[in-house]
Amino acid sequence: MSAVSRVAIVGSGVAGTAAAILLAEGGVEVDVFEQKPDLTALGSGITLQGNALRVFDRLGVWEQVKAAGYSFDQTGLRAPGPDAPFIAQIPDARTGGPEYPAVAGMYRPDLARILADRATELGARIHYGTTVTSFTQDADGVDVTLTDGSSGRYDLLIGADGLHSSIRAQMGIETEPExxxxxxxxxxxxxxxxxxxxxxxxxxxxxxxxxxxxxxxxxxxxxxxxxxxxxxxxxxxxxxxxxxxxxxxxxxxxxxxxxxxxxxxxxxxxxTKHVVPDAWNRGRVVIIGEAAHSCPPTIAQGAAQAGEDALVLSELLLSHDAVDQALWDEFHARRVPRATEVVEASVQLGQWQIDHVRDADVPGLMRRIAMLVSQPA
Ligand SMILES: Cc1cc2nc3c(=O)[nH]c(=O)nc-3n(C[C@H](O)[C@H](O)[C@H](O)COP(=O)(O)OP(=O)(O)OC[C@H]3O[C@@H](n4cnc5c(N)ncnc54)[C@H](O)[C@@H]3O)c2cc1C
Missing domain, CATH: 3.30.9.30 (D-Amino Acid Oxidase; Chain A, domain 2)
Known part of the structure; x- marks a missing residue:
């Protein structure tokens, strides 16, 4: 018995598609509403850390991610100048475990396609060019109204709609990216x-x-x-x-x-930086991924943290009997401190550079975050 049987997800980024995959796999009926008209054909790259790759394995897409991306295990530090000499080669921590490389570079549209295909294969419906214009909730469910004029009732509404989340604003959460x-x-x-x-x-x-x-x-x-x-x-x-x-x-x-x-x-x-403090839910509406927290990509943890939010939320929804305070307490205890620590460390790394701090303990900070995210979420 799971806590939900019908879920609406707003946004088809890493957070939204990861939640869609795991919930659909668990037998939940899932509708994903994505405002873009289709899967974006063009984009840039993304650096995925080992703990993101571990999440992708759980989603059943690691082999495809590995085949489409470029894996490596160390980062070079180089000096400016014509020859760009190497100052150091630093082994990257395999934060997903020894079975995954430390890092995989990936073309964002390839990642989006792999995740969307997997969600669809498991039965999730992705509605492009559509979003939730408003919602109301009671003790048993959430009624959503869509841009095409239709409406639906769900057990839960997940706002995975990114940095400028409209679901976050509609929930009355005032935290904004800075x-x-x-x-x-x-x-x-x-x-x-x-x-x-x-x-x-x-x-x-x-x-x-x-x-x-x-x-x-x-x-x-x-x-x-x-x-x-x-x-x-x-x-x-x-x-x-x-x-x-x-x-x-x-x-x-x-x-x-x-x-x-x-x-x-x-x-x-x-x-940008932000973390919604305390609760990421209001009743049966919850935000995950960049809707809940953002950080500069100085440690490249954004996609990993978005995926982990989806993983923990889905695991709790599928293992609990009800959407109740016990579920939310467990969700927040597992996600808010970890995401907050990653955001603060990512911001600190950038701030040291802005302030020209020469003796900052960058290796110590990187080691601390690597140890944190090496633990499964
Ligand atoms: C410059 C830069 C570089 C980065 N580099 C890295 C990196 O190398 N590695 C890394 O791990 N992270 C990186 N990140 C962070 C990473 O991109 C994010 O953390 C990650 O994409 C968050 O995923 P998400 O699913 O929460 O949000 P998103 O990927 O933003 O997905 C949100 C989705 O919701 C849709 N949407 C938005 N509003 C609505 C609406 N109202 N209705 C319906 N749909 C909506 C959007 O179209 C989008 O598809 C970087 C971020 C920036 C800014």
Missing amino acids: RTGMGIWRAFVPRPKDVTQTDLYYGGPVYIAGYCPTSEEMMYAYLVEPAQDRHLLSPEEGVQVMKELSQAYGGPWNEIRESLDDASRVNYTWF
């Missing part, structure tokens, strides 16, 4: 042969110049700078800024810079 002071340029480009892992360049005109391979053919490159208003720049101007800022970096960046063009899907975003 800027951390950093902004990131990203581009999706062909992989030079010598890019076989993430390398991070510290020093020079930006806080970090880095890259991550996502397949044999492709990779994404990024430049993290003080947050500024770059949003009005045209794609061509964005390419130009990336080319100029990356001039200080050699090694593979020479080839990356050459391949930057309008087709590189150059994109600029500010880093």
Whole structure:
């Protein structure tokens, strides 16, 4: 007996599709409402840590993720300058366990397709171009009204609708993402042969110049700078800024810079931080993933934490008899402290750079988070 038999999920990112997969697999009827008209065909890359890969295995998609992505076990630290000498090669912790690599780079649309296909295969219905405009709830269920004018009644409504969650706002939760002071340029480009892992360049005109391979053919490159208003720049101007800022970096960046063009899907975003304190639910409505917490990708834990939220929530919904306070207490005890620690550590890493702290204990912080997330959620 599970606590729910019909669930509505808003948003088809990692959090929403992971919850859809696990609930559908457990025999729950699942409707996912996604505002985008279809699976986005274009996008950039994502760096997935071992504990995210462990979640993907539980979802039944690890083999596909492994085949589509690019796995590696160490991160290089390089200096600016024409030759970009290596300062260190740092082994990455295998936070998912020894059976998974430490890290896999992945093309975001490939990951989205794999997760959506798995959810559909298990019987979840994904309704693209549709969202929940309003909801009301009573002790036994949630009535939702959709953009197409139809309505439905569910045992639970999950808001997995990302950073600017409309479900979070409709629940009356006032926590909003705040800027951390950093902004990131990203581009999706062909992989030079010598890019076989993430390398991070510290020093020079930006806080970090880095890259991550996502397949044999492709990779994404990024430049993290003080947050500024770059949003009005045209794609061509964005390419130009990336080319100029990356001039200080050699090694593979020479080839990356050459391949930057309008087709590189150059994109600029500010880093944010937030954690909804205490309760992520109001009655039978709950938020997970970036709707509940966001952090700069300094430890690349966003997708892992989103997946873990879905995993723990689904496990509790399938093992409890009722959606009651005992279920929510267990959910919050397992998720809020862990997600909060990851957010705070990710923000701290960025803040040390903003403040130019030279003797920060970066290895100590990374070790502490690796030990935390190595434990199953
Ligand atoms: C610049 C940058 C780089 C990052 N790099 C990494 C990284 O390398 N590794 C990592 O693990 N994490 C990274 N992250 C974080 C990671 O992207 C997120 O933590 C993760 O995608 C969260 O997944 P989610 O499912 O909660 O939200 P999302 O992926 O944002 O999915 C939300 C979904 O909801 C949909 N939606 C939104 N509003 C509505 C609505 N009203 N109705 C219906 N649907 C709606 C959206 O279209 C979207 O499909 C990065 C974040 C940023 C900003």
